Amino acid sequence: MTRIGRSDLDIRPLSLGGNVFGWTADRDTSFAVLDAFHTGGGNFIDTADGYSAWAPGNSGGESETIIGEWLASRRPENVVVATKVSTHPDFRGLSASNVRAAAEASLRRLGVDAIDLYYAHFDDPDTPLEETVGAFADLVSDGLVRYVAVSNYTADRIREWISLAQAAGADLPVAIQPHYNLVHRTQVESEIVPVAEEFGLSLVPYYALASGFLTGKYRTTDAAGESPRASGAAKLATPAGLAVIDVLDEIGRAHDASIASTALAWLRLQPTVAAPIASASRPEQVADLIASMSLELSADELARLGAVSAEAQG
Template identity: 75%
Template sequence: MTRIGTSDLDIFPLSLGGNVFGWTADRDASFAVLDAFAEGGGDFIDTADAYSAWVPGNSGGESETIIGEWLAARKPEGVVVATKVSQHPDFAGLAAANVRRAAEASLGRLGVDAIDLYYAHFDDESVPLEETVGAFGELVADGLVRHVAVSNYTAERIRGWIGIADRLGVARPVAVQPHYNLVHRNTVEETIIPVAQEFDLGLVPYYSLASGFLTGKYRTTDASGQSSPRAQGAAKYATEQGLRVIDALQEIGDAHGASIAATSLAWLRAQPTVVAPIASARTVEQVPDLLAGARLELTADEVAHLSSISEWTPANA
């Protein structure tokens, strides 16, 4: 188990991404994935109130609703659920009143008394940071939220949030959620990880598998025929350098009897302050690799080799 920052949340070191629930995984498929994850030892689920408002016919909150129905049906013990605010069409931004209404709506969909980990999903510079920090602090004081976190914030804004929280005497963030993986490293390693180390924040990276590229599914530099947004997102990494990363992952994975995906997640877990990479599964068959990635321990030399070979920034990454 791994502790998230300074919180009391001890979790299995992998977070199951809920972005696919109500999108590419319907209710039954989502229940099956959640069952497989929990049966395999997983206990940390990540979602957002906006998932999946981008799907035609959806309005946002579909993922939270499915997770809430699963929690009610299965009644699992010790499951930690993280959700986020600022992007739901009905609750956009981080004004104090909006944050409160959005949290109450999320609580209703999830069917829980308190949100374990509540993220500011994206920074909202149209609202004074002090107002947002105060709103999150009140949610904790009122028992609606156990712990506060930030996602997609710059190092400067994270420092600002912590300084305001201390001045107001409210809860500090305990976690940061950045875009971070083997082929998307520079900004996080240069700016976010130092702040996380200074303030004992846990990193919970998203896009941990680079839209599927780090599963080894894309093994050619020819991106033609990749029509889906996910495939196009992965294809940009399929350069000669990117494929060398995949080759190295396969070689190291083979030595452990592990998949490329599991090996990539293991590298991410080995980075400073990282507590639990987020990875999604549309099907039950995809779950074992994710669980394996939470248990695989690479040697220091293997981690260093992967770090060395992936020192490159893809175009448009």
């Protein structure tokens, strides 16, 4: 098991992304994905109140609702659920009143007494950070949230959050959720990781598979007719990006592992990372995610991947 930052949240080192639930995975398929993940030993689920308001016919909260229905149906033990605030169409931003209302709405959808890990999803320049920090602190003191976290914040703003929380005697964040993977490393490693190391925070990276590029599926920049996320993944199919895929493939074969499992294992083994986030739109995709949790790469293999991926940074 892995501990998230200074919290008592014990997790397996992979988080199942809930962004696809109610979008590219309907309710029944989402249940099948969640079943496969939990049966395989996974216990950490990531979602947000805004998932998936962007899909036609959706209004936000669909992912939380599906997860809540699955939790009520299956009653799994020791499952840790993380969600986020600031992107639901009815609860945009991080004002104190909005954070409180959004958290209460998320609790109703999830059907839980307290949110295990609650992220400020995106920084809100229109709300004083002191107000936001205080709002999160109140949620913890009132028992609605167990631990606080931040997502998509700069290093400077994370430090400012921590300073304000320390001054107020409030709970500090225990996790940071950045965009981090083999082809998107530079800023996280130079700016975010040092903050995490200094204050004992864990990274829970999203886009761990670069929108599917690090599965090896996309070998050309032409994504015509592919999935909703394909265009973003296909843009990475440059010579430098494909060189990363080739090394992942070679190392994966040595371990009888897929390209996706190997990419997730590399990320899992980076300093301060507690659990990469990866999603699955079909239950048969879950096995590769589960396999990544126990895949151990040698120092030489990590170095090879580090070197080839350095050439692919955009």
